[in-house]
Amino acid sequence: MTDAIDPRLLRRAAEQAAEWYLDQREGLDAAQRARFLAWLRQSPLHVSEYIGMARLHGDLGAAAALDALDTAGLADLAATERAVVQLRPLLPRAPSAAPVRRAGTPWWQQAIAAVAVALIGGAAFLHEAPAPMDVYTSAGEVRDVALDDGTLLQLDRASAVAVRYGQAQRRFELLRGGALFDVGRDPARPLRVGVGEQVLEDVGTVFDAHRRADGASVAVVSGEVRIWTGEPAATQAEALADLRAGQYAEVAGGRLAALERRADLAQHTAWLPADIHFEHSTVAEVARRFAIYGGTPLHIDDAALAATRISGRFHARDPEAFVAYLGTLPGVRVQRGADDIRITRKL
Amino acid sequence: MTDPAAGLSRLFEEQRDTLNRYFLRRTAHAWDAQDLVQEVYLRLLRADRHGAQDIRNPEAYLFTIASNLLREHAALRQRAPVNGDALEDVLERLATPCEAAAGVDRELRRRRLGELIARLTPRCRAVLVMHYRDELGYREIGERLGVSSNMVKKYIVKALAACRVGMARYD
Structure with a gap:
């Protein structure tokens, strides 16, 4: 219905309608009423936008109630905006439309x-x-988000993460709750996660981070994570801690409160969903998802197989079902080693 | 628009029921949105001749015209008339193609609107949600975000317009 209207004109009319609508709520004096009526009479578009604004208003309370952030969380979020x-x-412009x-x-x-x-x-x-994005979950859902750089983000229940990717840095702010970060490789753009006062610096990693009342907790599944209080400094010595795979730390009041050198990762990632569900994902991606849950490492040695797209649902803590599934694919061989499983092509 | 090509007409044959349902909904909806606006607009203009000075409350006037038109149109289509003249009824009717789908559509609409809100710039989103969910005034919001009441209103206007334009794309 709005196809023929220039998007800028439409937005301008929508803004005017919003302004009149808000003013109307506060009460108009005689002069304002006359101007409002004159504005309505200017164009059917104004009538349509004003009715549309009233209609929108009817839904706003219910729609805004869907927002997962509380008042304080929203204020934090607003503070992240430049x-x-x-x-x-603000509107995708039709490629054929000449600039009017x-x-x-x-x-x-x-x-x-x-x-x-x-x-x-x-x-x-x-x-x-500027490509700001925020992802959040309600109390009853765990959600995963794949980002363009290959980073996979899994949000715990009742969590919120602000995503701020720049050309020099990939930045996340854990606004509340926690998430598991499976970091895509990009040496030119370090990835950092702000958790309250703490900043986590990643070195090609899968790790879990949660906000705590007075700080943060971090569990590293693979790779290495450096914890800072405040922004990362030039010298490594000023870092609070370096965590390796299998380690877990808690920070409270800017200091290390707990450090487990052989942490029970299954316990620290117990919030992850029991199922891995995927559609048209490559075998390599699915194998990576299983790796997050720990267990026997799975290597896909055949490039063609790794790139094969599959769909399905598996118990996340039982990669055997997935391995068995791969074994049923034509030409695929499963080799079990002492501490890993290799998937190769039959010769 | 162009005539359907030969391939399309075959598709129409195969998918007739689905498409019929779709187009029925679209046309019903199209009347609600577009024709009603045109008609309201014309009546607004016509009112000029009978003395616009008498219109004390333009908004109420606008919605009275709209609800009268909806009632007339419902009678014309021999459907259940719009009950009463409650503003919500009018707006609900404007937003939904047919009664049967009203509940579903409202849910869907709110979910879409919720998604649009989540995609607003951080300040617009914060201000909008604080105002409509937490029922905070411009001043209270301004104090929390460290901006003036005036700026808060500007953010709300921006946010409302973005939501409206976003929702209009679903119409």
């Missing part, structure tokens, strides 16, 4: 405004492509 106007377009310049703001004024914003934003703005 005090700079976002330049990314509307009367109102001349293009050169817009250009000057854009330059001014870029200058205010400074170097940091230019280096970090």
Whole structure:
């Protein structure tokens, strides 16, 4: 129904409708009422947007109640936003549509405004492509999120993570709850996770991080994680701790409160779902998912097999079913070693 | 729009029931949204001749026209008339293609709106949720976020417009 309308015009009408709607709630004086009526009469679009705004309002309370963050969490989230106007377009523009310049703001004024914003934003703005995203879960769900760089994020129940990927850094803020981070390789962009005052620096890893009342807890499944209080410094000596695979630490009040050198990872990741469910995922991806749960490491030695796409559901803590499934594929051989399982191609 | 190509007409044959349901819903919906707006607009303009000065509350006037039109249209289609003139009824009718789907559609609509809210920029989202869920005023929100009441309102306007444009794409 809105196909033919220029998106900018539509947004402007929507903003005006929102403003009038809010003003209306506060009460209009005679002069404002006359202006409001005149605005309505200006265009059917204004009528449609105003009715649409009223309709939207009817749903807002219920829709906003779906938001998983509490008031304090929202304030934390808002604080992560740069005090700079976002330049990314708010509407996807049809590729065929020629840019239409509307009367109102001349293009050169817009250009000057854009330059001014870029200058205010400074170097940091230019280096970090703004692609903010937030993922969260309700009390009853565990959710996984795959990111473009290959990083896989699994959120515990009642958790929230702000994702801020830039060109120089991949940054997560654990706003509440916890998550398991399976970090995709990208040596040019270190990955850091803010957990309250603590910052976790990853070195190619799978690890679990949870927010605690007075700090954080971290369990490392594979690789290595460095824990800092505040942003990572130049010297390694200032780091709070280096955790290796199989280790678990708790930080409270900026200090190490507990360190388990041989941690029970199954216990620390007990919140992970009992099922692994995937659709059209490669065998390599699925094997990686199983690795998160510990157990016998599974190596897929055949590139063609690793890239094969499969769908299914398995018990996460029982990789044997998955291994047995792989064994049924044509031309596939399962080799059991002392401490790993290799999947190869039959010769 | 272009005529359906030969391949499409075959598809229509195969999928007739599904498509019929789909198009029935779409056309019913299309009347609700577009024709009603046109008609409301024309009546608003016509009211000018009979003295616009008498319109003391433009919003109430707008919704009265809308609900009257809906009642007329419902009678025309020989369907159950819109009960009463409660604003919610009118808005609900505007938003849903047919009665049977009303409950489902409302749920779906709210979920979509919830998803749109989650995708807003952090400040817009925080401000909108604090206002509509936590029922905080502009000043209280401003104090929590360290911005002026004026800015809070601007963020709400921005957020509302983004939600409205996002929802309009589903219409």
